[in-house]
Amino acid sequence: MEWKNLYRGLMMGTSDVIPGVSGGTIAVLLGIYDRLIVSINGLFSKDWKKHVGFLIPLGIGMLTAIFLLANVIEWLFKHYPAPTQFFFLGLILGVLPYLFHKAEAKNNFRTKHYILMLIGVVAVASMAFFNPNDGNVIETITGSTYILLFFSGFIASSAMIIPGISGSFMLLLLGVYTTIISAISNLQLDIIAVTGLGIAIGFIVMSKIIAFFLKNHYSSTFAVIIGLVIGSIFVVYPGFPAATSIVLLSVVTFGSGLLVAYILGRVEYN
Numbered sequence: 001m002e003w004k005n006l007y008r009g010l011m012m013g014t015s016d017v018i019p020g021v022s023g024g025t026i027a028v029l030l031g032i033y034d035r036l037i038v039s040i041n042g043l044f045s046k047d048w049k050k051h052v053g054f055l056i057p058l059g060i061g062m063l064t065a066i067f068l069l070a071n072v073i074e075w076l077f078k079h080y081p082a083p084t085q086f087f088f089l090g091l092i093l094g095v096l097p098y099l100f101h102k103a104e105a106k107n108n109f110r111t112k113h114y115i116l117m118l119i120g121v122v123a124v125a126s127m128a129f130f131n132p133n134d135g136n137v138i139e140t141i142t143g144s145t146y147i148l149l150f151f152s153g154f155i156a157s158s159a160m161i162i163p164g165i166s167g168s169f170m171l172l173l174l175g176v177y178t179t180i181i182s183a184i185s186n187l188q189l190d191i192i193a194v195t196g197l198g199i200a201i202g203f204i205v206m207s208k209i210i211a212f213f214l215k216n217h218y219s220s221t222f223a224v225i226i227g228l229v230i231g232s233i234f235v236v237y238p239g240f241p242a243a244t245s246i247v248l249l250s251v252v253t254f255g256s257g258l259l260v261a262y263i264l265g266r267v268e269y270n
Contacts, residue, residue: 009061120227
């Protein structure tokens with residue numbers, strides 16, 4: 001078991017709870033994105049034990065963060081939304097140098113790669129113009145509700161594994177985010193199980209697609225990924241705070257996000 005993945009999972013799980021922030025982005029920053037995709041795909045291969053040893057600690061860390069931090073993140077977004085978002089803005093900006101380094105952009109990128117990057121930026125940045133339907137908690141659970149939750153989990157996890165696209169933001173767009181967060185906080189096992197099944201299948205399907213493109217079109221795939229991450233900046237950016245105290249706090253949290261990205265990059269890439 002690669003128990004070092006526990007803290008990596010904690011970071012990915014924390015980011016996955018937050019609308020606008022992608023667990024895939026954090027996986028890239030941590031230097032495990034390629035390995036994550038390979039391991040998910042390898043679950044059904046003869047080397048499945050090796051991949052399970054990588055994924056289980058990561059999964060434990062993610063689930064721990066999701067269950068323990070759901071209320072904390074809700075509280076932070078309710079009372080300090082701008083500083084919280086500026087922290088993740090710093091984290092996202094901090095990951096960009098490592099993405100360009102990983103892609104060896106200086107040597108490999110041509111005009112077509114920058115066009116693909118721009119397409120990625122526009123695709124995600126356009127989400128900033130959506131008005132997500134936060135929705136009320138669904139009280140009456142029917143068969144159609146379970147179908148909605150399953151496909152919401154599928155779509156969210158497909159987005160979640162792609163750097164720059166937030167699974168939580170997709171849940172907001174689908175109007176089920178508050179229902180799922182409430183279910184996690186109150187341990188409503190039926191909702192958690194149905195959504196979790198959708199998430200698991202979505203991870204497997206999307207990882208196979210990404211693995212194909214990484215294997216056959218590595219530079220082009222990373223160009224799109226970099227564009228998606230840059231585009232997520234426009235989604236996360238909360239606007240300039242009005243109160244001076246919030247401005248100062250946001251500057252501190254933004255700097256903290258950059259520092260965390262730098263430290264993680266030094267630890268993981270050196």
